[in-house]
Amino acid sequence: MLFNSYEFVFLFLPITFFIYFYLNSKRLVTLSKIFLVVASLVFYSWWNAIYLPLILGSMVFNFLVGQKLGKKNSKFMLTFGIVGNVALLGYFKYADFFIENFNWVLNKDVNLLHLALPLAISYFTFQQIAFLVDSYRGETKEYNFLNYSLFITFFPQLLMGPIMHHKEIIPQFQTRWKSYIKWENVSLGLFIFAIGLAKKTLIGDPLTDFAQYGFDNAQKLSMIEAWYASTSYVLSYYFDLSGYADMAIGIGKMFNIDIPKNFNSPYKARNFADYWKRWHITLSRFLGDYIYKSLGGNKTIAWVMYLNIMITFFVSGFWHGAGWTFVVWGLLNGIFVVMAHMMKRANLQMNFYVAWSLMFLGLIITRILFVSNNFSDAWYVSTTLFDISNLSFSNLMHIDPYLQSFYIVLALFLALACKNSMEIAQNFKPNFKYIFYTVILLTASLFTFSSAKEFLYFQF
Incomplete structure (x- = not known):
């Protein structure tokens, strides 16, 4: 079920909202939590119920391991839990990748498994690994399976994050005043949801269409078309993923739950060091807390710190996708982050506009690698960006220069010159002006639902 669908906006969300708070108003708190878990699992299994036992089995496994760790911080049990999670993720996400490379290296012909990637497996796996480590560290305080199930399945963040800690969400569901409807939170949540929905449907989706068409014909792009396609993809990923995060935060707010922000302009x-502090913040936090710091973080000599950064970004790249292009994407991001730290240590500073231009160019290059089907396409598009001999303003086959220019300029203006959604929400007041904004954004977005598109990160 998509956030940007009629069945979600007009059926699932209002029905779930009112039944949950009705049960709480009757002081049926346990029943309200059970209902919200069941509703969240219905939301998850809307696409394909076949993977419902998978997430349920994963939850039971991690809950039992976490319970053991809460009683005794056993390194063996922690390792067992992490290996179990990684094995599950590895089987579904990376089995064919390893078979393909096995066949290539040893000249074999082992059949691929062609496994469909279960929805949200990367997210709920990381969230549960964090839970196990927190349990080992003594940072979780109660082990009720219903509360744990609510922590994992709470539907706004289930599919694409933000990746949350147990201690961030469960205490909120146990706070008495949060069990009752707060209309100021509902109005604020709707406003944030409307912003996210508009970012996804009115800006992100058209940019994705432009860019996808270009990359589907990557080897035919001219220099101008390569710039249009690659810039569109850089912008579409931000508006698509941050739009989802805004919608998740907005829905959480309607339920009186504060979900951590995931993007900060x-x-x-x-x-790139600053960029990764602002992009997909909860994923960066996870990688920083559980990989980078576990390796020693920055509490060591410089070259070891740089090595820790590279290892962390290697993991990030491999998490994002089962392919060498994703691995190289992660390592390239790591190199750019290391370069930023080197410049800081050397006290070297560039003009702001020069620094920003180089950063954005780096984003374009890395995003090309991220979205290309193979290294050949990525190399062609990247080199074509600077191929003056392929400069042509006529016979542009793969873009509409006028319409696409409008969306690119609009997206750049919103991303660079305007406040982000969380900053806008700080000034929110439940008055006519903000109600008008909410209605306009929601109404405009509703007209796009007939051609609704999945979020770009659904298959991660």
Whole structure:
């Protein structure tokens, strides 16, 4: 079930909202939690119920391991839990990748498994690994399976994050005043949801259409078309993924739950170190807390710190996709982050506009690698960006220069010159002006639902 669908907006969300708070108003708190878990599982299994036992089995496994860790911080049990999660993720996400490379290296012909990737497996796996480590560290305080199920399945963040900690969400569901409807939170949540929905449907989707058409014909792009396609993809990923995060935060707010923000104007950064502090914040936090710091973080000599950064980004790249292009994408991001740290240590500073331009160019290059089907396409598009001999303003086959220019300029203006959604929400007041904005954004977005598109990160 998509957030940008009629069945979600007009059926699932209002029905779930009112039944949940009705049960709480009757002081049926346990029943209200059971209902919300069941509703969230219905939301998850809407696409394909075949994977419902998978997430349920994963939850039971991690809950039992976490329970053991809460009683005794056993390194063996922690390792067992992490290996179990990684094995599950590895089987579904990376089995064919390893078979393909096995066949290539040893000249074999082992049949691929062609496994469909279960929805949200990367997200709920990381969230549960974090839970196990937190349990080992003594940072979780109660082990009720119903609360744990609510922590994992709460539908706004189930499919694409933000990746949350147990201690961030469960205490909120146990706070008495959060069990009752707060109309100021409902109005604020609807406003944030409307912003996210508009970002996804009115800006992100058209940019994705332009870019996807270009990359489907990657080897035929001219220099101008390569710039249009690659810039469109850079912008579409931000508006698509941050739009989802806004919608998740907005829905959470309607339920009186504060979901952590996931984006903080990342394209306003002037280097990659700052960019990764602003982009997909909860994923960066997970990688920082559980991989980078576990390796020693920055509490060591410089070259070891740089190595830790590279290892962390290697994991990030491999998490994003089962392919060498994703691995190289991660390593390239790591190199850019290391370069930013080197410049900081050397006290070297560039002009802001020069620094930003280099950062954004780096984003374009890495995003090309991220979205290309293979290295050949990525190399062609990247080199074509600077191929003056392929410069042509006529016979542009793969873009509509006028319409696409409008969307690119609009997206750049919103991403660089305007406040982000969380900053806008700080000034929210439940008055006519903000109600008008909410209605306009929701109404405009509703007209796009007939051609609704999945979120770009659904298959991660």
